[in-house]
Amino acid sequence: MATAVIMPRQGQSVESCLIGKWCKAKGDKVSVGDILFTYETDKATFEEESKVDGILLDVFFDEGDDVECLVNVCVIGAEGESAEEFRPADGVIGGADSVPLRASDDTAQVSSSETQENRTNVSVESVAAPSAIAGGENRVRISPRARRLAEKTLADLRHAVSTGANGRIIERDVQAVLSAGHRSAEGSVASVLSQGKPASQSSGSDFDIVPLSNVRKFIAKAMHASLSNSAQLTSHSSFNATDVFEFRKKLKGMEDYPEFSKITITDIIIYAASRVLLEHKYINAHFLGDKMQLFNNAHIGVAVDTPRGLLVPTIFNANHMSLSELSAHAKTLFEKCKQGSIEPDLLKGASFTISNLGGLGVEMFTPILNPPQTGILGVCNTIERTKGGKPYPALGLSITYDHQAMDGADSARFLKDLVVYLESFSSQIMLDGGLM
Secondary structure, rough: OOOEEEOOOOOOOOOOEEEEEOOOOOOOOOOOOOOEEEEOOOEEEEEEOOOOOEEEEEEEEOOOEEOOOOOOEEEEEEEEOOOOHHHHOOHHHOOOOOOOOOOOOOEEEHHHHHHHHOOOOOOEEEOHHHHHHHHHHOEEOOHHHHHHHHHOOOOOHHHOOOOEEEEEEOOHHHHHHHHHHOOOOOHOOOHHOOOOOOOOOOOOOOOOOOOHHHHHHHHHHHHHHHHHHOOOEEEEEEEOOOHHHHHHHHOOOOOOOOHHHHHHHHHHHHHHHHHHHHHOOHHHHEEEEOOEOOOOOOEEEOEEEEEEEEOOOEOOOOOOOOHHHHHHHHHHHHHHHOOOOOOHHHHHOOOEEEEOOOHOOOOOOOOOOOOOOOOOOEEEEEEEEEEEEEEEEEEEEEEEEOOOOOOHHHHHHHHHHHHHHHHHHHHHHHHOOOOO
C-alpha cells in the first residue's frame, strides 16, 4: 500500500518549509532510515527520513519550492502502484499564497504533459519563437511564486540568476533582482517569455548577485522591525574580571570534574545575568504596547554565529540551572544551531538576550533588541586598565534597552548590579550553591 510523505511541522509557528535538496529521485528504491530530502524553515535545516521500504513512486515538489506543512511531498509504495490519489491540489502547490502558473494566450502556452508530470516546475514555451519550441532548449522555466512576485513588482528577469532545479527561476532569484534594483516592464515575465529564451545566468558586470538565504531574510526583516518599532538606547560599562578569570582557572584544574574545564566566560555571564535579572523586572520583560509582560524566570536567548547566519536559541529557566548544567545545555543548543538542526520552538520565547562579540576583539558595540524583549546585553573583549597603579583585566559590557519600557536609570541599575555580581563571582556562586 502506497504511503504519502508529508512536509513536517517543525514548531507551532512554522507554516511552510522550503525543499532544500532531493536525496532520492522518482523511481529509486528506498529503505527505512534513508534520507529522502532536506527542508528548511527560516532558521534551520532538517532531513526527512523514510519511514517505510519501497519505491519512490512520485515527487510533487522541486528543490526550492515553498511547501505548506502537512502537505504531501512524495509517495513511497510498491512498483507499479499509482500515486495520483496523493497528489496535492493546485491550491496548495508552492505554499499557501501560490497559484498555478498560466501563461497568457497571446504570449505563451503551457506544456500539458510537463504540467501533468510536475505541476510546480511548469515549462513555458513562446509561440512567438518557433525555434524555441522546436529545439526545446530555449525555454524559460519559472516557479509559480517567482512568477507572481515578478509580475507584481516588474522585476527585470533579464538580470535573474536561476538557482532552482534544472535552471528554473525561483522566488529567491526574483528577490535578488529586486534587491539589486532591476525593475523594468521590458524585462517582465511576459516580455521574457515572448523572447523565447531563458533569463541570463550572470549580471555581465564586475559584480555578482547572490540570493539572500532564508535566515538572512529573516534577520533583515526582524532587525528592521526592531529599529522601527522601539526606542533603543545603549549604555556601556566594564567590570574587573580578575575574580572571574581566577575562578575559571581553578575550574580547569579540577581533574575529577572534567566538565568544569568546558565552562566558558559566556556561561558565567549567562549564569550571573539569570540571577540579577530577577531583581530588575522591566528589563526581563516583553513590551506589548500598552502593557508589560514581566517574567518571573530568566529565559535567556544567546546569539550564535553559524554558517547559515545568526541564530538565537533560548535557555529556558536559566535561573534554576547550576553553572555546570547551564554550560552543558548551552553547548547542546549551540551545536544544534551550527548543524542546522535546532527545533524552531527553541528559537523563541526568550525574555532577555546576550550577544558576545568579545572573541572577535570588539571593545564596544550596540546590540539590537529582539522585540518584544526590552533588553539585550552585549559582551565585549577584555582590555587592560589600571586602578591605584595596578593593572587589571576590564571586560566590557553594553546594554541596549527599550526606552518605551523603562528609563535609562532602570537599565543602569541592572548593569551596575551585574558588574557587582561578576566582580565577586566566586563568592556569589558559593553562596548560591550553584556550581553543580
